[in-house]
Amino acid sequence: MGPLFALVDVNNFYVSCERVFQPRLEGVPMVVLSNNDGCAVARSNEAKSFGIRMGVRWFKVRDLARQHGILAFSSNYTLYADMSNRVVSILREFCPDVEVYSIDESFLQVEAVLGLYGGPLSLGQQIKARIRDWTGLPVCVGFGPTKTLAKLANHLAKKNPEFNGVCDLPGLPEVALRDWMARTAVEEVWGVGPRTVPKLEAMGIRTVLDLRNAPPKAIRSRFGVVLERTCYELRGVSCLALEDAVAARQQIMVSRSFGRTVTTLEELSEAVATYAASAAEKLREQGSEAAAVHVFVLTNRFRPEEPQNNVGRLMALPDPSDDTLRLAKAALAGLRGIYRPGFAYKKAGVILGPLSPKAGRQQGLLTDTPVGVRGERLMDTIDTLNRRFGRGRLRTGASGTGRSWAMRAGNRTPRYTTHWEELPAIS
DNA sequence: TCTGGGGTCCTAGGACCC
């Protein structure tokens, strides 16, 4: 027997997280907005039915929203990340082989545990029921012999009520499978993006079935090895393995648009120091060190009539480091090198990389510095306190205190599950 | 006025090595 993959995906994840703590929102049309309240990034089914598209700029549909009583919430990533972790811990109880694919999706490789649950459909229903009971979140589950087919099964489960939230593709009769594939547009396939769709259509490939039946070699010569694999995956030949060991990131980026335009070096410095600290925290979390820091600033590219200054600088470090103070210092030095007065900056960011594991570090021959024990202990202390009291609670003075440049979030709900002072109250 | 923030992989071409 070959592999069997399950894809578990939370429906309208951000919206569903908000509803868990405000049940009165159930059935109410609502969206969750991106950072700075710019775009709609999650929509309830009711909002979708009013024609609110994914990624639409919120000001463009604000009138429509007012008209229909569509509510809008700012992103509450602290809450969503915590809810995501809870879902994953439940999945790990069902099956040890879990790949956390995104904040709201996980792959499971289940063929070895299937016997414990009485088959795919039963396993899927148990997963769905337990996540609903223990977290309040609704999920759909799709099963397939490849990850691409599990994704497709999940899509079908989500769109078609007759599946009751669980679709077992291998359990369908061959005729039914062909029929579903023929009725599903090729753009729904995982790995087929907006650039590829028109090219495929020009070749007469419009549905999932068309792509499955296309000759893989021809697909490879036209599109490359990635889409060839997709083609094989649709035929049931597993080309993509479960990646259950979380690979260390190869680069870490932290960047934000500002809530308003920023012109002074002082304010840019606060932002860059803040982002560098946040990136350094992520770096230490995965046990890596960075050999260099890239810092960049951008003006508003949507206003070409204004003077543009989109520049960055790569600052090599004398030794790889995971120390917030060193990384921030390098980033700030880079910023001073690229900053020009007279521009209205809209965004800044910090990228750490190339990264290497801290454990395998080789001491430099010429640049050997004594191991910074005090620095290590300081970073440990900062991380411990911030884990306990919330990210950014303890930070360097360079990050500033006023921070009027911070992004807008006009309607953010409390961080119900991670902050003592924001616990939900029941009266 | 308003425009998110992260990531990954593959390919092609050039520089350079013996």
Added chain:
DNA sequence: TCTGGGGTCCTAGGACCC
């Protein structure tokens, strides 16, 4: 008839994902 034959590393750009 002849223009060698392998390699690696790096970068930029393009595509994709959520």
